[in-house]
Amino acid sequence: xxxxxxxxxxxxxxxxxxxxxxxxxxxAARAAQADADDAxxxxxxxxxxxxxxxxxxxxxxxxxxxASHAELAAMLRTLARYCGSTALALSMHTHQxxxxxxxxxxxxxxxxxxxxxxxxxxxxxxxxxxxDWLDGSCRAEPAEGGxxxxxxxxxxxxxxxxxxxxxxxxxxxxxxxxVLHMALPLRGEGVRILDTWQTLGMRGTGSHDIELSGVFVxxxxxxxxxxxxxxxxxxxxxxxxxFPLIYAVYVGLAEAARDxxxxxxxxxxxxxxxxxxxxxxxxxxxxxRLALADMLAxxxxxxxxxxxxxxxMTGRTLAGRAAIRAVEKAMEAAGGAxxxxxxxxxxxxxxxxxxxxxxxxxxxxxxLxxRLALGLDIDG
Numbered sequence: 001x002x003x004x005x006x007x008x009x010x011x012x013x014x015x016x017x018x019x020x021x022x023x024x025x026x027x028a029a030r031a032a033q034a035d036a037d038d039a040x041x042x043x044x045x046x047x048x049x050x051x052x053x054x055x056x057x058x059x060x061x062x063x064x065x066x067a068s069h070a071e072l073a074a075m076l077r078t079l080a081r082y083c084g085s086t087a088l089a090l091s092m093h094t095h096q097x098x099x100x101x102x103x104x105x106x107x108x109x110x111x112x113x114x115x116x117x118x119x120x121x122x123x124x125x126x127x128x129x130x131x132d133w134l135d136g137s138c139r140a141e142p143a144e145g146g147x148x149x150x151x152x153x154x155x156x157x158x159x160x161x162x163x164x165x166x167x168x169x170x171x172x173x174x175x176x177x178x179v180l181h182m183a184l185p186l187r188g189e190g191v192r193i194l195d196t197w198q199t200l201g202m203r204g205t206g207s208h209d210i211e212l213s214g215v216f217v218x219x220x221x222x223x224x225x226x227x228x229x230x231x232x233x234x235x236x237x238x239x240x241x242x243f244p245l246i247y248a249v250y251v252g253l254a255e256a257a258r259d260x261x262x263x264x265x266x267x268x269x270x271x272x273x274x275x276x277x278x279x280x281x282x283x284x285x286x287x288x289r290l291a292l293a294d295m296l297a298x299x300x301x302x303x304x305x306x307x308x309x310x311x312x313m314t315g316r317t318l319a320g321r322a323a324i325r326a327v328e329k330a331m332e333a334a335g336g337a338x339x340x341x342x343x344x345x346x347x348x349x350x351x352x353x354x355x356x357x358x359x360x361x362x363x364x365x366x367x368l369x370x371r372l373a374l375g376l377d378i379d380g
Contacts, residue, residue, distance in 0.1 A: 013066065014052075014056070014067070015226045016056050016065065017071070017078050019053075020075050021078055023047060023048065023102070024079065026047065026376070027047070027082045030043060030044055031044075031082070031086070031344075031347070034083075034203065035085070035347050036341075038198050038203050039099070040081045040160045040206035040265075041206070042160065042206075043085065044162070045124075045158065045161055048090060049122060050281065051183075052088065053065075054093060054124060055093070055118055055122075057072050057094055057101050058097060058119050059105075059115065062104075062112065062115050062119060063098050063116070063322055064101075064119050066119070069098060069102075069244070069296065070296050070300065072094055072245055073244055073292070074130075074249040075094075076091050076094065076252065077251055077252035078252060079249075080249040080255075081251050081255055081256040082253075082256075083204070084210075084249065084256075084351035085351070087249045087252060088157060088246070088354070089157045089158040090158075090353075091245050091249050092125075092158055093126070093162075094245055095242035095245045095246060096166050097115075097125065097242050098242070098245060099242070103237075108365060109165060109249060114183075120253075123180075124158060124161050125163070126158050126159045126162035126163075126164065126165045126166065126168075127157070128155075128165060128166065128168065129238070129293065130154065130155030130358065131152075131155055132153075132179075133232065133235075134230060134235060135179075135228055136169065136170040136177075136180075137152075137168065137170065138153065139151055139169060139170060139172075139209060140170060141171075141172040142171075144218075145218055145219060146216060146218040146221070146222075147216070147217045148215065149169045149212045149216075149217055150214055150216075151169070152194075152209055152210065152212070153165070153209065153210040153212070154209050155206045155357075156207060156210045157207040159206055159208055160193060160206045163185070164183045164184065164185060165183065165184040166193070167182060167183070167184060168218075169182065169217075170228055174273040176227060176228070177228035177229070178226065178228060179227070180222045181222065181223045181224035181234065182221050182222050182223065183223075184212070184217065185223060190212075190214050190215040190262055191215055192210070192211040193208050193210055194208055194209040194210070195208060196208050200350050200353060201347070201349075201354055202351050214292065226333070229379075231309070231378055232307065233305075235309075236306070236308065236309050237304040239304070239308070239309040240299050240304045240308050243295065243316050244292065244295040244296045244299050246313070247291075247292055247295065247315070247319045247355070247358075250288070250320055250323040250324075251319060253352045254322075254323040254326040254330075254352065256327065256348055258281060258282070260330065260334070260338075260344060260345045260348070261281060261333040261334050264334035264338060264343065265333045265335075267337070268305045268335055274333060277329055277332050277333045278329075281330055284322045284323075284325040285323075285326040288318075288326055291318035292315065293321035294311070294315050295312050295315035295319065298311045298312055298315070299312070307372065309368070310368050310369050310378075313360045313365040313368060314369055316358070317365045320339075320356065321355075323352055323355055324352050327349050327352045331346070
């Protein structure tokens with residue numbers, strides 16, 4: 001009986017990568033128009049929510065999809081092959097789900113309520129990490145029963161369809177600037193989404209600015225307090241869990257570019273130069289895949305901390321750099337045909353450039369690696 005039950009459970013497990021391939025063509029059909037119009041990929045994300053992708057990372061015990069960290073990365077990587085903006089916007093929600101899911105396996109009481117709401121209320125979480133990181137941003141002022149938050153967040157991917165902004169604000173405390181971690185209702189009083197997202201690439205992500213004008217945050221909604229500008233255990237946890245998921249998107253983009261380049265190259269006159277370019281593309285793509293694989297291996301085997309953060313951030317630099325170079329080689333292999341919008345290759349070329357801008361950017365990542373190698377304080 002035990003064997004039968006185990007097999008039944010295994011058979012019922014969702015194959016999220018396969019599901020991504022199933023919905024992918026429908027996502028791809030809307031990608032070019034969204035890019036041309038600077039339009040948020042709302043329909044694509046609504047479709048994915050209807051299919052349960054928004055709760056893929058919630059443990060099955062809580063009614064979610066029960067996907068592992070590696071399975072979430074494979075899901076996002078596959079979606080990116082069809083629409084980079086859709087995949088990146090979903091990755092920003094997905095990593096915010098994966099973080100409490102990771103904690104739930106250790107301290108379930110602290111996060112079970114949020115995970116249950118993601119399933120029951122179909123919540124979409126929006127990250128402000130791109131405008132915060134170690135320093136935090138926006139101002140928190142003490143108020144009766146909590147705080148008032150003032151300021152502006154940038155790069156809030158998916159915010160037009162978001163429910164909760166997972167964010168930070170800085171309190172001028174007696175012990176020094178203190179970053180408060182909190183969740184804000186995106187449709188609450190004092191929250192305004194500004195139409196600012198007109199960009200080179202990833203145009204469909206809806207990564208607009210969010211203006212916060214005295215938004216009230218109760219004391220009970222503050223989940224973490226930490227010194228501004230310094231590494232903290234929670235930031236090591238974010239690094240370990242979030243960045244392999246985000247950079248899976250860029251590897252998926254490079255894989256899509258490779259496929260398009262091979263199709264376009266097949267129509268060109270064979271030459272040793274073309275073969276060399278294609279070989280260079282394959283080499284760069286292999287480097288991106290290897291870097292992502294190491295990030296995922298680190299997340300699977302290590303606990304949050306300086307060594308793991310440096311390893312993940314090194315992988316972030318290597319995966320992003322190699323993905324960009326692989327797409328550049330794909331453009332070169334395609335020749336003039338790749339310059340036309342109708343091929344979709346130039347859109348991938350623009351989208352993949354966003355890999356440069358997530359923290360830690362290359363110079364900061366290299367400094368972290370150097371200080372760790374030298375045995376110095378990483379906050380120095």
